[in-house]
Amino acid sequence: MAVSAGGTGSYGAEAFSASDCLIENNIMQGVTTPHISNGTTSGCVFSYNYSVNGVYTPSPGYNIPAHGDHGSGVAMVLLEGNIANGATADVIHGTSNLNTHFRNYFTGIQPVCYASGSSYATYTYQACKNNVIPEQVFAFHRFFNLIGNILGTTGTNTTYTSSTMINGIPTSVIGEGYGNVSVPSDPNVAPTLMLWGNADSATGFGSPRFNCSEVPTALTGVQAPFSNPCPSSQSLPASFYYAATPSWCSMFRWFKHCGGRRTRQQHPCNGLLSQSWGAPGWDKPSPYEFQRERLLRTNSIE
Numbered sequence: 001m002a003v004s005a006g007g008t009g010s011y012g013a014e015a016f017s018a019s020d021c022l023i024e025n026n027i028m029q030g031v032t033t034p035h036i037s038n039g040t041t042s043g044c045v046f047s048y049n050y051s052v053n054g055v056y057t058p059s060p061g062y063n064i065p066a067h068g069d070h071g072s073g074v075a076m077v078l079l080e081g082n083i084a085n086g087a088t089a090d091v092i093h094g095t096s097n098l099n100t101h102f103r104n105y106f107t108g109i110q111p112v113c114y115a116s117g118s119s120y121a122t123y124t125y126q127a128c129k130n131n132v133i134p135e136q137v138f139a140f141h142r143f144f145n146l147i148g149n150i151l152g153t154t155g156t157n158t159t160y161t162s163s164t165m166i167n168g169i170p171t172s173v174i175g176e177g178y179g180n181v182s183v184p185s186d187p188n189v190a191p192t193l194m195l196w197g198n199a200d201s202a203t204g205f206g207s208p209r210f211n212c213s214e215v216p217t218a219l220t221g222v223q224a225p226f227s228n229p230c231p232s233s234q235s236l237p238a239s240f241y242y243a244a245t246p247s248w249c250s251m252f253r254w255f256k257h258c259g260g261r262r263t264r265q266q267h268p269c270n271g272l273l274s275q276s277w278g279a280p281g282w283d284k285p286s287p288y289e290f291q292r293e294r295l296l297r298t299n300s301i302e
Helices: 221-226 247-251 253-257 292-297
Strands: 011-015 022-024 027-029 033-037 045-047 050-052 067-069 078-080 087-089 100-102 113-116 124-126 135-137 145-147 159-162 172-176 194-196 198-200 204-209
Parallel strands (some): 045 078, 145 194
Antiparallel strands (some): 198 204
């Protein structure tokens, strides 16, 4: 879908002063941020996209997240069924609230990161050496819901959560509440964050977490209306916006350019095709087992 223009701002699908948009079923390769809420955005859905080899030219080896909440006034945005390295709600231009990440597979680290080159045709790649956290919810982003996701890479993301930002190779699966040099940390991010049914590399892919202690059940003061009762069931729906599997999902044509491995476990539609994804005994997808050269050669998606 998107071809990198180089530099730091080659966004794939950018929601800016947008609402009710749908960015669905795309391959995004060599883009700085494949999909981004970059200004006032509400009611948009970023779903079933595959992103790989994000490029951030100012810092070789920097693992730029595939999704970014990068502006103020972002709310009620859904990320569903994406396969990528991760998502970040940052503190560069403002904050976001009430966003939901559902049934995504965020590995944290990419296969490779940008090393050098001035254009897409001349880029070279190296091992990623910075910012490899699958989920980051920075300071003053409130009431996020992370539900039914697969997060992290074994041996890389070995700490469950962290409230301290670390340069270099951090080990956490979820970063919550930290700021940057000009924005202080925010201890109120974690208490307003709902975590439910996620499986991660730190606590074990075989045991999705259904802990009422990770649900904001007793918020007080002005936040009290946003309290959420602990779910009574561990069953998750296949989708938050599809009632049935869409026709494009069952065709598997998306996966043709990723080495031809046509398996449900490796397709972003996996959550729609099997409601057991995320339950004990599921087969964890392997989205990066593809022939990179073949993807680089193709300039169209059938």
